[in-house]
Amino acid sequence: MNGGQKKINPLENKNRNQLKYNTMKAIDMKAIYANKNYKGNWVAMQDFETKPRVVAYAKTLDEVLKKAKEKGFDMPLVTQIPKKVLPIVGPFVFK
Amino acid sequence: MIFPYKEVNPSISRPIIPIVVKSDNVFILYDGLIDSGADYSIFSLEIAHRLGIKLSNKNATHFMGVGKDEVSGYWGNIDIRVAGIIYKTRVIFARISDFGHGILGQKGFFDQFDVNFSLHKQTIEITPVKATH
Numbered sequence: 001m002n003g004g005q006k007k008i009n010p011l012e013n014k015n016r017n018q019l020k021y022n023t024m025k026a027i028d029m030k031a032i033y034a035n036k037n038y039k040g041n042w043v044a045m046q047d048f049e050t051k052p053r054v055v056a057y058a059k060t061l062d063e064v065l066k067k068a069k070e071k072g073f074d075m076p077l078v079t080q081i082p083k084k085v086l087p088i089v090g091p092f093v094f095k
Numbered sequence: 096m097i098f099p100y101k102e103v104n105p106s107i108s109r110p111i112i113p114i115v116v117k118s119d120n121v122f123i124l125y126d127g128l129i130d131s132g133a134d135y136s137i138f139s140l141e142i143a144h145r146l147g148i149k150l151s152n153k154n155a156t157h158f159m160g161v162g163k164d165e166v167s168g169y170w171g172n173i174d175i176r177v178a179g180i181i182y183k184t185r186v187i188f189a190r191i192s193d194f195g196h197g198i199l200g201q202k203g204f205f206d207q208f209d210v211n212f213s214l215h216k217q218t219i220e221i222t223p224v225k226a227t228h
Contacts, residue, residue, distance in 0.1 A: 023215075023216045023217060023218075024097065024099040024100075024216060024217050024218045025099060025217065026099050026100040026101060026102040026108050026217045027099050027100070027101045027102065028102050029101050029102060029103050030102055030103065030104055030105065033103045033104060034104070040192070042141075048113060048124075049113075060141060061123075061139070061141040061142065061144075061145050062141070062144075062145060065123075065145070075122060075124050076124065077113050077124045077125070077126060078123060078124065078125055078126070079125065079126035079195055079196050080139065080192050080194075080195040080196070081195055082192065082193055082194060082195045083193075085103055085104045085107065087107060088109075088128075088130075088194065
């Protein structure tokens with residue numbers, strides 16, 4: 001007996017639904033980070049809040065923004081795709 | 096405001112959010128990694144050049160990544176817009192192509208927002224801590 005208190009089972013359906021409701025789907029960048037053409041380059045993306053798609057890529061930021069603008073995208077989201085995706089652990093130590 | 100994490104490979108999701116960095120008449124929409132372990136915010140040197148921010152040797156600084164060579168950078172002033180909030184701050188511009196995205200650290204981001212991470216929910220909730228400039 002536990003004094004009349006009901007134990008909460010975290011795996012009950014009700015709780016599982018609550019977890020699902022509060023969860024947001026991560027934006028899937030896997031294909032972009034894995035694409036050999038983009039590695040080491042800047043990419044310009046549209047639809048970055050849902051399903052990002054690359055509209056231009058280039059070695060430099062200036063170049064990728066120019067290419068995107070030529071295709072009609074004035075303000076794409078830009079980032080550099082690293083050559084290797086490695087875990088980041090406490091990146092910087094200052095001298 | 097709540098942002099989702101970004102999944103960069105099958106085993107790594109990161110708290111990366113879109114920010115706008117700007118000068119007087121140039122705006123760039125740029126990805127930034129929210130990193131509570133970074134003392135400062137660090138952006139690509141190419142961002143500074145594109146925005147026309149003047150960097151001088153008197154503002155040079157040096158830092159190291161874990162197990163890496165020393166990296167040179169420059170302090171510079173910048174305007175940032177995140178979730179509708181615009182603020183001026185001082186960041187380091189450096190060659191950080193190994194990371195790809197900018198780094199949003201204690202100075203330049205956490206001094207502007209309270210941040211609540213939930214890897215489980217794949218969400219990052221940010222709340223402004225003071226009035227806009």
